[in-house]
Amino acid sequence: MTTTxxxxxxxxxxxxxxxxxTRRNLLANIRLPDVLILSTVQPVVFMLMFLYxxxxxxxxxxxxxxxxxxxxxxxxxxxxxxxxxxxxxxAYGLNNDRTKGVLDRFRSLPMARSAVLAGRTLAxxxxxxxxxGLQLAVGVALGFRWHNGLAGxxxxxxxxxxxxxxxxxxxxxxxxxxxxxxxxxxxxYMVVFPMTLTSSVFLPTQTMPGWLQTxxxxxxxxxxxxxxxxxxxxxxxxxxxxxxxxxxxxxxxxTLGILAVFxxxxxxxxxxHND
Amino acid sequence: MSAPIITVDEVTKRFRGGTxxxxxxxxxxxxxxxxxxxxxxxxxxTTLIRILATLLRPDxxxxxxxGYDVVRHPARVRERIGLAGQxxxxxxxxxxxxxxxxxxxxxxxxxxxAAHRAAGIVDRIRLADAAxxxxxxxxxxxxxxxxxAASLIGRPEVLFLxxxxxxxxxxxxxxxxxxxxxxxAEGTTVLLTTQYLxxxxxxxxxxxxxxxxxxxxxxxxxxxxDRTGGAVVELELxxxxxxxxxxxxxxxxxxxxxxxxxxxxxxxxxxxxxxxxLRLLDHAGLTPTDAALHRPTLDDVFLTLTGHHSAEFAGxxx
Numbered sequence: 056m057t058t059t060x061x062x063x064x065x066x067x068x069x070x071x072x073x074x075x076x077t078r079r080n081l082l083a084n085i086r087l088p089d090v091l092i093l094s095t096v097q098p099v100v101f102m103l104m105f106l107y108x109x110x111x112x113x114x115x116x117x118x119x120x121x122x123x124x125x126x127x128x129x130x131x132x133x134x135x136x137x138x139x140x141x142x143x144x145x146a147y148g149l150n151n152d153r154t155k156g157v158l159d160r161f162r163s164l165p166m167a168r169s170a171v172l173a174g175r176t177l178a179x180x181x182x183x184x185x186x187x188g189l190q191l192a193v194g195v196a197l198g199f200r201w202h203n204g205l206a207g208x209x210x211x212x213x214x215x216x217x218x219x220x221x222x223x224x225x226x227x228x229x230x231x232x233x234x235x236x237x238x239x240x241x242x243x244y245m246v247v248f249p250m251t252l253t254s255s256v257f258l259p260t261q262t263m264p265g266w267l268q269t270x271x272x273x274x275x276x277x278x279x280x281x282x283x284x285x286x287x288x289x290x291x292x293x294x295x296x297x298x299x300x301x302x303x304x305x306x307x308x309x310t311l312g313i314l315a316v317f318x319x320x321x322x323x324x325x326x327x328h329n330d
Numbered sequence: 331m332s333a334p335i336i337t338v339d340e341v342t343k344r345f346r347g348g349t350x351x352x353x354x355x356x357x358x359x360x361x362x363x364x365x366x367x368x369x370x371x372x373x374x375x376t377t378l379i380r381i382l383a384t385l386l387r388p389d390x391x392x393x394x395x396x397g398y399d400v401v402r403h404p405a406r407v408r409e410r411i412g413l414a415g416q417x418x419x420x421x422x423x424x425x426x427x428x429x430x431x432x433x434x435x436x437x438x439x440x441x442x443x444a445a446h447r448a449a450g451i452v453d454r455i456r457l458a459d460a461a462x463x464x465x466x467x468x469x470x471x472x473x474x475x476x477x478x479a480a481s482l483i484g485r486p487e488v489l490f491l492x493x494x495x496x497x498x499x500x501x502x503x504x505x506x507x508x509x510x511x512x513x514x515a516e517g518t519t520v521l522l523t524t525q526y527l528x529x530x531x532x533x534x535x536x537x538x539x540x541x542x543x544x545x546x547x548x549x550x551x552x553x554x555x556d557r558t559g560g561a562v563v564e565l566e567l568x569x570x571x572x573x574x575x576x577x578x579x580x581x582x583x584x585x586x587x588x589x590x591x592x593x594x595x596x597x598x599x600x601x602x603x604x605x606x607x608l609r610l611l612d613h614a615g616l617t618p619t620d621a622a623l624h625r626p627t628l629d630d631v632f633l634t635l636t637g638h639h640s641a642e643f644a645g646x647x648x
Contacts, residue, residue, distance in 0.1 A: 068438070075435045079421060086423040086464065156419035163383045164484075165408040166436040 069167035076174025077181075080148065084182050090144070095186050098137045099193050105129055105257055106197060116259050119291045127292070130194035131211065131283035132256035135276055137190050138215040139247055141183035142222035146230035146239050148175055153231065158325075172325055176223040183219045187212060203289040203299075211286035214306055218279050221313040228317050231324035255280045275309040282306035335361040335488060335519045336382060341391035343377050343543070351377040353543035354391065359521060359536075364514045366534030367523040368628070370636055374543040375523040376416070379490050382521070383413045396487045409437075412481030412489045416496065418473035422466035426457055426476045429465060430483055437484035444483065451479045455509060471502025478509065489513065491522040495529060507533055527628040537628075539635050546635045555626045558634050563604050565593040565611075566620035578614045579607060597623060 084091045110125035117128050152158045152171075161171050191199075191212070201208040226243075233239045253267060254260075254276040260268050271277055272294075284292040285299035293302060336359035343352040352374045359365045367375045380386040382395055384404040393400045396410040420429045427448050434444030452461040455475045465473060474494065481489060491510070495503040510520055510533060524530050530537050531551050538548045547554060564587075567575050575593055576584055582603075584595040597603035604623045611618060 072436055075432060079424065079432060083421070083423045156415040156417040157421070159380075159383075159385055159415050160413060160419040160433070160481075161436070162385055163408060163411065163413040164433065164436045165405060165438060170436075 069169050069173075072167045072170035073173040073177065076170050077177045080175055080178030081181060083148075084178075091182065091186075094141065094144070095189055098133055098140065098186070098190055101136070102129065102133050102190070102193060102197070109257070113258060116262065118259070118293070124198065126194065126198045127200075127288060128259075128284070129257065130191070130197075130199040131287050131292075132254075132280045133190055133194070134187055134211070134215045134283055135218070135254075135280040136251045136256050137187055138183065138219035138279065139222055139251065139276060141186055141219050142179065142226045143243050143247070144182070144226075145175055145179045145223040146226035146233075146243065147236070148179070149227055149230035150233070150236055150239055154236070168326070169322075172224075172227055172321060176220060176227060179223050180216060180220045184216055187215055187219075201287040203285075203287055207286045207289075207299075210303070211283045214282055214286065214303065214310075215279065218275075218306065218310045218313075221310045221317070224314055224317040224321050227321040228324055231321060250274065250276050275306075275313070278302070278309055279306050333361055334358045335396055336365075336521065337392075337394045338378070338382070339392045341378070341381065341388045341393055343374075343381065343386065343388050350543050352381070352388070355540065355543060355545055356391075357538055357545060357548070359519065361519055362514060362517050363535040364510060364520045364522065364533055366530035366537040367521065367540060368527070368530050368537055368632065369523075369540040371525075373541045375540065376492055377543075378540075379413075379492050379521065379523060382488075383411060383490050384408055409484070410487045412484055412486035414474075414478045414481050414489075414491050414494060416492045418470075418477040420465050420473055420476050420480065423464060425462050425464055426468070426472075426479075427452055427461040429476055430480045433480040434483040439483070447483050451482055455479045456505070469499075469502075471498045471505070474498055474502065475505065475509075478506065482513070486518065488519045488521065491520060493523055493525060496525060503529075527632065531628050539632065541636045547631070551628060554628065554631045558626045558631045561597045561600055561603075561623060561625045563595050563597045563607050564620075564622045564624050565595075565607070565618045566591070567593065567616065567618050571616045574614060575611060575616050575618075578610050578616070582607065 106126055106129055110129075113125050113128070114123050117123060117125065149158075149172075152161075158171065201211075229239055229242060233242060251257075253263075253271050254274055255271065256276060260271040260277065263271055281293060281297070282299075282302040282305065285297070285302045290299055293299065336357070338355055338357040338359075340354045340356055341352050342350070342354055344350050355374065355378065357378075367378065369375050377386065381388050381393055382400060384400050384407050387401055395407045398406040398410075400407050420426075421432075424432065430448040430451055431441075431444040434447055435441065439447065452458045455478070457472060457475060457479070460468065460472060465476060468476070478491065478494065494510075495506055498506065507529075510522070514520055514535075522529075522534070524533075534551065536548065536550055537554060539546045539554070547557065549557070565575065572586065572593065576586065579593070579595060582595045584593050586592075587594045595607070601623060604621065608618075608621060
């Protein structure tokens with residue numbers, strides 16, 4: 056019984072294996088839908104809460120392109136927030152795979168090393184696409200319209216998803232290096248919540264105290280939210296002196312920067328996760 | 331003994347913090363055997379399995395599996411092994427069949443071939459009825475069987491099983507034992523760690539006892555028991571009869587085991603010695619409340635070599 060395995064062509068192997076792992080991770084979302092439902096509902100709750108509780112008070116502070124309607128300000132912000140939140144499952148998923156011994160099994164198989172991380176981040180990208188699409192649909196139902204053409208809207212979605220994908224690699228690194236699940240949860244919420252609140256996601260930054268304003272205007276979630284506003288609503292939605300192309304470029308730089316730092320770190324952590 | 335399929339030569343592994351998990355361990359495992367690794371918790375059993383399955387790199391020494399060095403040719407080794415770890419590494423949200431077929435795809439099988447082999451395997455492990463249900467509905471024993479089955483789909487030459495029956499009900503344990511025996515009969519080499527002495531005794535062709543990362547002894551279960559010493563007779567008597575009994579049996583070199591309040595004497599001839607002892611006691615008008623011929627068990631081997639009872643035995647008497 057020493058049949059050696061007929062390997063598929065080596066060159067195609069990483070893609071086949073990535074496909075297998077992606078499918079596995081997506082099926083978890085579909086067949087155990089409670090997490091997916093919660094993470095879909097949560098941003099909608101945020102959206103409704105902020106829109107109806109704060110919306111009226113905030114109108115006056117909004118730039119011209121938001122046309123006095125908080126929904127125009129809020130929806131691009133929520134999309135940026137959802138992109139970040141939507142990357143957290145990458146950390147939980149990998150951590151869970153590790154504690155259950157699934158990563159050990161994968162590492163003992165003659166499979167492409169890249170497939171586990173690629174399959175995880177890809178599945179979470181697809182999952183995020185679904186969630187963000189739904190957010191946008193709810194936003195449109197609440198009165199949001201894109202004024203910068205469909206191409207701008209699609210570019211915005213593409214940018215948000217790419218940013219979420221980059222964050223997934225950061226989360227992959229956290230999920231592989233922090234052993235304790237609760238510690239991961241704490242780390243994510245300690246960073247992600249303050250980051251979204253001290254950004255332009257919900258409110259314009261100009262009423263914040265000076266030191267905070269400086270941080271808020273330059274941190275990546277603000278950069279993404281601004282770029283999304285520019286792409287969906289046009290120049291008028293941006294702070295004075297900023298251009299849509301400039302904001303988009305800045306957002307893309309952040310995205311690629313996060314990817315360039317954390318993808319190699321995550322790959323390294325995966326290779327030596329139990330030495 | 332047939333040619334070795336696993337050779338472990340002076341393998342050392344130190345963990346951060348300085349713990350020596352393996353300390354110059356050397357082992358030779360013949361092809362087609364069921365080989366049991368026995369040792370107390372922290373002895374280095376799991377570390378050895380992880381090194382052989384290419385999950386850990388040794389700090390020193392060499393290890394070869396199915397002809398390939400685990401450090402220099404890990405990919406070649408992975409094509410020839412199957413691993414079922416301490417926890418059932420199966421996906422709750424997939425069906426049993428999907429779990430097995432997925433591992434088949436990762437072994438490099440085509441979709442059709444993976445499905446075909448998975449069908450054969452679920453029949454074989456007698457889970458065909460449950461194969462299309464999601465694993466989250468399974469019992470612990472069924473999960474372990476699926477886990478083991480998944481590692482079979484690549485038709486490995488060597489199968490590593492790390493505590494395959496820990497936490498499994500007796501019926502499922504029997505099923506797993508059957509499966510392991512069948513696999514060995516077909517030529518698969520099985521290396522398993524266990525905390526259960528009866529499992530090693532019944533399942534393993536050869537056993538290695540390790541502690542503190544070193545090999546203490548190695549051989550068949552019978553060899554290990556013989557090396558530990560011969561059979562003994564154990565007697566339990568009312569307290570007031572014990573002194574008389576010791577005098578009556580003097581020629582047989584009895585001793586009083588204070589811990590257990592029993593009289594113990596060597597029984598080189600086995601049953602005839604027991605009969606002789608009972609006759610002597612009878613003549614003296616003594617009536618033991620219990621008399622037993624005790625052959626050395628693997629626990630005696632374990633106790634003699636490691637200085638404490640196996641986890642299983644300790645658990646039972648605690």
